[in-house]
Amino acid sequence: MAHVLDADLRRALANRLRYYHELGIYDFYRRERQATESDASASAAEESAVPSPSQPELQEEMSTRRSAVVAATLEESIFDVLTPKPEQDVTDPAAALKLIREDLGDCTRCKLHKQGRKQIVFGVGNPRAELMFVGEGPGADEDAQGEPFVGRAGQLLNNMIKAMGLRRAEVYIANVVKCRPPGNRTPERDECETCSPFLMRQIAVIKPKVVVALGAVAAKNLLSFNAPMAELRGRFYDFMPAGARSNDPSWQGARLAVPYHPAFLLRDPRQKGEAWKDLQMVMKYLGSTVSSAKLGQT
Numbered sequence: 284m285a286h287v288l289d290a291d292l293r294r295a296l297a298n299r300l301r302y303y304h305e306l307g308i309y310d311f312y313r314r315e316r317q318a319t320e321s322d323a324s325a326s327a328a329e330e331s332a333v334p335s336p337s338q339p340e341l342q343e344e345m346s347t348r349r350s351a352v353v354a355a356t357l358e359e360s361i362f363d364v365l366t367p368k369p370e371q372d373v374t375d376p377a378a379a380l381k382l383i384r385e386d387l388g389d390c391t392r393c394k395l396h397k398q399g400r401k402q403i404v405f406g407v408g409n410p411r412a413e414l415m416f417v418g419e420g421p422g423a424d425e426d427a428q429g430e431p432f433v434g435r436a437g438q439l440l441n442n443m444i445k446a447m448g449l450r451r452a453e454v455y456i457a458n459v460v461k462c463r464p465p466g467n468r469t470p471e472r473d474e475c476e477t478c479s480p481f482l483m484r485q486i487a488v489i490k491p492k493v494v495v496a497l498g499a500v501a502a503k504n505l506l507s508f509n510a511p512m513a514e515l516r517g518r519f520y521d522f523m524p525a526g527a528r529s530n531d532p533s534w535q536g537a538r539l540a541v542p543y544h545p546a547f548l549l550r551d552p553r554q555k556g557e558a559w560k561d562l563q564m565v566m567k568y569l570g571s572t573v574s575s576a577k578l579g580q581t
């Protein structure tokens with residue numbers, strides 16, 4: 284029997300498939316599950332239409348692909364996105380963020396919880412911010428203090444915010460993953476996939492006008508596609524977090540910009556001028572006046 288997918292599920296599925304196609308993964312298999320009474324009444328034709336990984340002729344092929352793992356993640360992430368959330372009908376963003384934090388709890392959902400984190404770094408700032416910055420993940424200083432961007436890169440981010448004519452307390456700052464990856468490595472895909480739904484929920488309740496994805500890793504996870512920084516930066520993208528209501532009259536989504544990550548700018552200060560151009564683009568959109576303090580002089 285054919286199943287009709289609702290619009291939100293189709294949209295989430297299409298976005299997720301696009302993401303996997305960007306990663307070069309094209310084949311998907313349904314994960315094997317326990318049979319139920321209702322399954323028993325399903326037609327044999329439907330069962331045979333979707334190959335099962337337990338079929339011997341498929342096992343060798345499956346072992347050379349990542350498709351089975353992907354399929355499991357695909358199902359879970361899509362249905363997680365569509366599950367009603369505790370903050371759904373809460374109009375005060377500060378209260379909604381508190382509910383998301385409570386829902387996150389002492390999270391052990393991904394392996395980063397057992398790889399040396401001191402604490403979860405949830406996010407900080409104005410719950411009604413027009414501008415939101417998203418980084419990759421906490422570093423050692425952030426892990427120690429429980430706040431994103433408080434180390435050297437954080438000081439540069441503060442300077443970037445100041446140069447934009449804003450105070451740190453006026454914006455909201457968070458990361459794709461909320462626990463420190465060991466040795467400051469890049470967060471892995473499964474970690475990002477598990478943690479980023481909480482970031483998406485934070486963005487959905489803050490409803491910023493602009494999201495600034497700091498660097499390619501943040502951009503990849505927010506936009507669900509892979510590209511080098513040279514291609515990503517210098518323009519706006521339309522952004523609506525996965526799971527957000529598409530019919531919300533109070534927010535039609537944000538514009539998203541992708542300047543260089545402050546940590547990269549510390550390693551290569553020559554790129555500050557390019558980052559400043561991206562921030563000026565954001566300021567122009569927000570109607571901010573250009574500060575006399577240029578990023579290149581900070």
Ligand code: SF4
Pocket residue numbers: 387390391392393394395396403460461462474477478
């Ligand atoms: S990184 Fe996110 S999903 Fe993983 S344990 Fe920490 S809070 Fe949970």
